[in-house]
Amino acid sequence: MFAILTHQSINPWGNHMSSSRRDFFARSVQLGVLLGAGVPLLQACGGSDDKRSKVAKSIADGLPPEKGPLRIINYADYVNLEVIADFESKYGVKVEITTIDTDTEATTKLASGAIKADVHHSMASTSIGNLIAGGLVQPLNKSYLTNFPNVISTFNDPWYDPGATYSVPYTFFGTGIGYRTDRIDPALVEAQGWDTIWNATDFKGQVSVLDDEREAFTMAMLRKGVTDINTTDQKIIDQALADVSELIDLVNVKVNIEAYKDIPEGTTSVAQTWSADLIAGAAGYLPEGVTDEVLGFWHPPAGSYVVTNDSMGVLSDAQSPVLAHLYLNFLLDNEVAEKNFSWVGYLPAIAKLDADYVIGAGYVPEHLRNCVPTNDEIAQALYLKPLGATGDAQYETAWAKFTAGG
Template structure:
């Protein structure tokens, strides 16, 4: 998607910065952020002033993925601030950005992923943040995400959840010792015995990255057509091997036993244990593996203030609310299973308290998992984005 409505005064200065750093640029001429190449996003307007009273009355609209925030917590926020609340959902980040850009949705706050931040800032779709209203960020969140590489100074976002991409499986069905294989990713290309019970993430970046990692390729933001075509060929090779289902329902199908092996996000295994484990089924039948740091994707999602908000102070208070220790932990353990990056949450503590089975310690991260030597799927140039999307479309269509 092309850059949206960038001011003429903003674009030249950004372009000069990018060229000076010899960096690839994305929407609006904003340099492409990478874990080892942090970016300070430009301010297209000044943040609101400190000390303002929050708005009351009317409706406060939260825009996010379906089943990603506990409505009970949303309702409690509304009662606290004397406003009605509503949740409006989207199916993909493409849909989110398009609806915000066309004003089909007028939200107060929105989920956003780091790879779409440059596009949202260039298009003036999200508002700058005044950190005075968000003290919980530095008080409660991992220090590595106080000033993340994709948004130095947290000018536009607060982190919401963290997760790795790896392999989930039913260890009562899959006989291979996946973590101890010389190449664990190769299990998908050797899964003939599980044909019809194998899944690949329905995501244009993640699916192709799976094939790249299988070949030991760790530049997961490559724009080399040859690398992308090779990944596509490897994905297509899976069809006669295991006839993979391409979906994102592994949080339900693995616990239910209707899927044995799935390319998945770490939060899906935890969410499956919390919400979808059939009665009488031991959660120890679920296993999860992710690659060591720098060898597999680690991601985080964020919250931002929508530019369309009529309640900017209250929107700031939402950002602070979502990184409150009690709220974040409740949303994680009692609803969506996706870990927030809170100092108070550790794998050891979750196991000791009986909140997660010991076998899923691998699905919980620590602050040390992030950093300059981690790999993260991030913004591409428009040309690069088109290459990835075209290749993925060929995979899912069988072309």
């Protein structure tokens, strides 16, 4: 709540651009306070014996939309409520949004039946395969998705969902370094690459890495030239753990996903962060008297640039599956997508909204052009893929060791 209030009060775009998906960090804390750590456990207990299998059939063509309500699960503030209102009036239905804090929480609650929904608004790429295998999402009937051709062509056949059978892309972003250009020379960042984070000893306590084990360890791997970022070789993971742990003493590293506000506000000088955070930061988090010129972003060259996206899908036990399809289609409309982006700050995977367009329209400052991954960069991107229970556990355990103090 607090972050949003602050945000809106300094938001140059009026009531728009409230990119606080990253606020889920704060919200997870709030939820924890309210419910206590035991509650998620209990919630997770119900219905897990209910072995579901992959849902093979999509809905038939040409069905009339249901009367609703359309139930959506999504991160807080990760969709423009004006867009929701437009959808409601267009189809004469109510939309109910249940917010989740983490991707894992969404999966857990959907699997246990703690949340019933029609649309999963923001599935992580690493989870989609599991959601399909677990039978939680249904195959889409493309005849309802007339706006699908608006999507950037690379996402027509994504690695996580061949043929985009179960999902349509929502937003996408790349991982790089966000920094203050008034404190660190951009040329130096360009020359040092990922080493910038390890060399930021002048900025102790003002350096952060993403609170995500795969992202943080991948950074360490890429820095050492390892591009097989989905490795389960324990030696490589241990080396990445050792490298990231060095940051504790070297730069007194923080672990969070708040660079979108911490860099503009100046409490962080250098951070491993997502490209969209700089766009959001420039639009909504700069203190008075500070221009967006202070924000810089660097990312590795195409071929070693990690690009991530969130996707929308229809849940297999949706009560309003037709309406859910229509909603997905609505969000893929060029104008709706732009209106949504203008408030959310995370680029939709819509071809029309390329770098030239969003810069020309004033959503992104010219010097942050590299925050918009190009088609080439998307095509050659490295993707963080799911590693199975054992592989994921290797990273999770290494991460617990790092956050425990190295």
